[in-house]
Amino acid sequence: MILTIGSLKGGCSKSTLTVNVAAELARLGKKVTVVDADPIASTTNWVADREERSPDLPAVIGVQKKGNLRATLLDLEASADFVIVDTGGYDSQELRTAATASDLLIVPMKASPLDLDTLPKFVKVVEGIMDFNAELEVRGLFTQASTHAMDKRLDESRDILSDYPEIPLFDTTIYQRSSYMDVMPVGRGVVEWSDSKAKAEIQVLVQEMINLG
Template identity: 30%
Template sequence: MIIAFASQRGGVGKTTLALHVAGELARRGKRVALIDADPQESALGWALARAWSERPRRFAIIGLAYETLYREVPDIARANDHVIIDGPPRTARLTHAVLVAADRVVIPVQPGPFDIWTRHEIVDLVKQVQVFKPRLTAAFVTNRVIPGTIIARAMAKPLFRSEIGRLPVEVRQRVLFAECLSRGLLAGELEPQGRAAGDIRRLVSAIGRLRP
């Protein structure tokens, strides 16, 4: 399966979730490649930090931040059980190429009005690609939830009156995720029984249940 994390909004958690989902699938014994489709190369930066940390490599990370990346993905997919694509912010053409390459698209959104307003851009892009690729399935996932806040409760309603559904799981705001990104680590390695790792296991299972 080719799973893309996409949103033209930066800082919503595409890279964090892409790396952790790749890591969790690898932990489950799958052969995984992660494509860094962001010219800012944050996932490649994570791989570099990881190499310095001397932790074992768990999945391949390939930099492919160009508009014809969808032509390369089928070969990479044949060599792996799963391909994860970490999408770019802003650039619509690159995001379009990511959607063309993917089977499933997960759109992270953070609690707050800004994400609610800007979601239309990515929804429109998904709909455009679905015209010629009807089996492309997309879902929102709420990331960085702080339970009990008014803003978290507000998320429960208006955001998801949209053609695109929401995964029945959420990823909470956890310091461990932020630490992992800069240090080349995965939450499940530092705290295998921790809550961050639990969020990711549930996210991976929910993505697995997404159907076209």
């Protein structure tokens, strides 16, 4: 299964999701390759940190690639259970070519109305991709949601998404938790850490993804 994580926004948790989903799939015994298509290389750094600082954990293979990803992804899929592509926070050849080869396009969005301004443009990008890959499943995912009970931004964001049937939401929401920041430099996922709430949300998310495959 090939998953692309894409958005026209920076900082919406693409790399955080890539590595946390990879760690959970690896924990489940799956062969996982992550493809870093963002020159910032957060995912590549995580793979290197994992090898160096957490060598006893299940391996995740890392590949860096720019330009047209389609053939590379189809090739990598032959030797992995899951290929996960982390893209940059902008419209790119990498995002579009990866999505044409993917089973699932995951669209992370910060759970705040102000962060949803690129959605109309993103829907156009998705429509263009689906001309080449009509089978593509697309799912939105709210990230960095506030854990404060009084905060209404998640509800407001869900309301806005109801106007975009092209991007149905995962049931799972990812909340703002310091463990997501803490695990990155040691090459771990939150499923390999002590925060049971973060672990549970990633595990439920991964089950949702597997069920789509």
